[in-house]
Structure formats: C-alpha cells, structure tokens
Amino acid sequence: MGTKGTDGARTGSGIGRRSVLIGGAVTAVGAAALARDGLKRAWWRLPGVEKPRTPGAVDYARARWVAAADANWRRADRPDDYRVDRVVVHVTQGGFDSAVRAFQDPGHRAAAHYVVRKDGRVTQMVRELDVAFHAGNRSYNERSVGIEHEGFVERPQGFTTAMYKSSAALTAAICGRYGIPVDREHIIGHVEVPGADHTDPGRGWDWDRYLELVRRAAAAPEREKA
Numbered sequence: 001m002g003t004k005g006t007d008g009a010r011t012g013s014g015i016g017r018r019s020v021l022i023g024g025a026v027t028a029v030g031a032a033a034l035a036r037d038g039l040k041r042a043w044w045r046l047p048g049v050e051k052p053r054t055p056g057a058v059d060y061a062r063a064r065w066v067a068a069a070d071a072n073w074r075r076a077d078r079p080d081d082y083r084v085d086r087v088v089v090h091v092t093q094g095g096f097d098s099a100v101r102a103f104q105d106p107g108h109r110a111a112a113h114y115v116v117r118k119d120g121r122v123t124q125m126v127r128e129l130d131v132a133f134h135a136g137n138r139s140y141n142e143r144s145v146g147i148e149h150e151g152f153v154e155r156p157q158g159f160t161t162a163m164y165k166s167s168a169a170l171t172a173a174i175c176g177r178y179g180i181p182v183d184r185e186h187i188i189g190h191v192e193v194p195g196a197d198h199t200d201p202g203r204g205w206d207w208d209r210y211l212e213l214v215r216r217a218a219a220a221p222e223r224e225k226a
Helices: 017-045 096-104 138-143 161-178 207-219
Strands: 063-065 086-089 114-116 122-124 144-149 187-189
Touching: 086 138, 086 161, 096 114, 114 161, 122 161, 138 144, 144 161, 161 207, 187 207
Parallel strands: 063 122, 086 144, 086 187, 114 144
Antiparallel strands: 114 122
C-alpha cells in the first residue's frame, strides 16, 4: 500500500518525482565517480605522461634499493590496475651478486621484485606497483610479487635460518599490504605457476616452517614490522 510522506508523494507502486530526481542525481554522481576512478588508474598511460616516482624509494623499509634494468619489468599502478593476490617464491640457482647482475642486464628479460641474501639482507629491484617479469606467466606476473632467494634448489641446506626469517617478514608485510591470505594457495613456488618450466624453490624448501614464520611475523606488534 502506498503512503505519502513529507519528501514527496507516492501512491501504489509509483515513485514520487522528487525520488526520481534524487535517484538520477545519485546515479550521475556515481557515474562521475567511476569515471574519475578510471581516469585515476589510467592517466599515466597517456602519451608523454609518467606517474611520479621517487628515485630509490622502497616498499619494504628493511630493503635496500638496486634498480633492475627497465627491460625486465613493466610500469604499472598496482593494485589499482591489477589486483595483487599472490607471492611467488623463487630460488636464484646461484649467488646473490650474480642474481642482482642478471636482473640489471636488459638482455636477461626477467627480474623479481626482491632478492633475499643468505644472511637475510633484502634488496628490492622492482617497485611493487610495477609488473616484474619473474613468473613466466603474464597473468601471474601482473597479480604477484616475486621474491628470489640466494641458493640452489638441489642444496636446501643452504637456505639459512636468517634467510627464512627475513623472507617471512617480507612476505608478511606484502600480505598485509594487499590483504593476501597466508596460505599455500596464495604463497606459492615458481614451480606452481601455470606453464612454468622451473622447479624452484624445490622439494627441500620447508613450506611448513616458512608459513609458520610468515604467520608469526604477521602477528608481531606493528613496531616490529617494516
């Protein structure tokens, strides 16, 4: 049954003129907001426009910055243009210095966002808002943050406690930033990326230990997080 109120008449299932006008205004405002949001996400793609960057800035306070070659990553505006919902764990199959040099080589055509050294030092080489070529799968590159670990797949004894703890703290910070669940569906190895031809981090990577360390780091007081 229809009623009549102070904000406009309504009889039966009809809607008052004022309600229609208000609804139309709300729709217009919503459309304008969506348009502004779309422009916000895409403006830097316009010819001659680059999104402002701070040279040497890092996303993780405990990291030091060493830039990867431009050919090894793609400029983006994550998570505005691509949702970030994965962390991909890699192993360098070599030493820390050789991995950094490879990512600085434009002919390598690949780089991860971070490299973790055996002693726990974290180096960031690609900003998290950008797409690093690390997973061998375009969709996974766009949706993930890649972390390399110094060492060899066939030598799991080289994965030190310092490395596990440092990497876990980094992963916890990334998961917190993007709301990524701390589980094996969202924290994966390179070998688990569809179409990947790599085997890292290998059978010797202790996933139970690693995820427990990530959970502990995620639960730590804010002052202990980076």
